[in-house]
Amino acid sequence: MQYPRIVITGVGLTAPNASNAKEFREKLLSGTSEIKEIELRYFGKAPAGVCSFAETKYRKKKENKKGTRAGCIGVYCANEAIADADLDLADYDRSRIGVYLGLTEHGTVETENEVYNISHYDYDVNYWTHHHNPRTVLNNPAGEITMNLGITGPHYVIGAACAAGNASLIQAVQMMRLGEIDMALAGGISESVGSFGIFASFKAQNALGHADDPRMATRPFDRDRNGIVISEGGCIYVLEFLENAIKRGATILGEIVGYAMNSDARDFVLPYGKRQAQCMQLAMQRANLAPGDIDLINTHATGTRQGDIEECKAIREVFGDTSATYINNTKSIIGHAMGAAGVLELAGNLPSFNDYMIHPTINIENLDPECNLPNLVINKSIRVNKVETILNNSFGMVGINSTVIVKKYTD
CATH class of the missing domain: 3.40.47.10 (Thiolase/Chalcone synthase)
Structure with missing residues (x-):
């Protein structure tokens, strides 16, 4: 359709x-x-x-x-x-x-x-x-x-x-x-x-x-x-x-091209990487995109031990260990804004479409080996050659997962 x-x-x-x-x-x-x-x-x-x-x-x-x-x-x-x-x-x-x-x-x-x-x-x-x-x-x-x-x-x-x-x-x-x-x-x-x-x-x-x-x-x-x-x-x-x-001649900040939500159906609090992976995959399927088409992932990671590990497992499952996709986290800078978290984090990354800068995940002094993802942007912003697609993850208690994909607008 x-x-x-x-x-x-x-x-x-x-x-x-x-x-x-x-x-x-x-x-x-x-x-x-x-x-x-x-x-x-x-x-x-x-x-x-x-x-x-x-x-x-x-x-x-x-x-x-x-x-x-x-x-x-x-x-x-x-x-x-x-x-x-x-x-x-x-x-x-x-x-x-x-x-x-x-x-x-x-x-x-x-x-x-x-x-x-x-x-x-x-x-x-x-x-x-x-x-x-x-x-x-x-x-x-x-x-x-x-x-x-x-x-x-x-x-x-x-x-x-x-x-x-x-x-x-x-x-x-x-x-x-x-x-x-x-x-x-x-x-x-x-x-x-x-x-x-x-x-x-x-x-x-x-x-x-x-x-x-x-x-x-x-x-x-x-x-x-x-x-x-x-x-x-x-x-x-x-x-x-x-x-x-x-x-009306509006400035277009991005185009929403894909999304997905699903449920872990397992636990009140503990996240489940397998369902998170499926959520990302469904969002990309709806957007007609492959993992290699995603330039930036804004992670949900909140700083809890198992939560961060499960999301990293999910990203590895979908994107592999040699992905060229860049990864960052906004909560390391602003904390967890709960219901506002996903949309605030997406807003902080949308300008990457124009300035090709990716903001860092800060406060990483000793990277957890289980969270050692390729192209994780750590402690300092970097400039990249292009950012045309952003995948934004947000997961919540009682096992609810969401992914939104926004693309740089082109005619």
């Missing part, structure tokens, strides 16, 4: 080291991490990635207080994406625009905050805020975007653990191909640093990264890695049909 071509024309983001795509790219190329130590009630200190952006740039402080942190991030990223696309929403019927966001979880932060607040009043629920229900429904961040932008088309959130960002792009592409919408805002959000429960859970699993220098706490593929660093963040894309993008 011949599907209409769908392209990325705008990116809006906030990450733990940047509040726009240009600055983000510069920080990634230089390997600049701004992971810092934070203190959470009931938990104590931990390394984390915290975002700093103009929270009142697109809506008032009062509206932010009524909404959520996730909604605030979403509204900022959506508006930034539209501005980056040089798009006037009046060019589209707003009832034909869809908003699709990926989240790992939502509502935890709000619930923890409310329980803490009523603890000061002997847990009298009369002090519980009437804003709680609309703040904690899963579609909240996507809904906040539609209210801010006056979009009347469909909006919802895809809960797909840490594969959710990729899943949102896949959902948007599918809905456009079905003819349900003419344009999409798609991406992912994480507000996880506001929840002590998330930190406590990862610590209980012995999966919370730590180091004397918090910037060194996230170290995928390193022999001495000890877990993930939790980060917040957001990234939203403008997706348009190629024909419409050309018609």
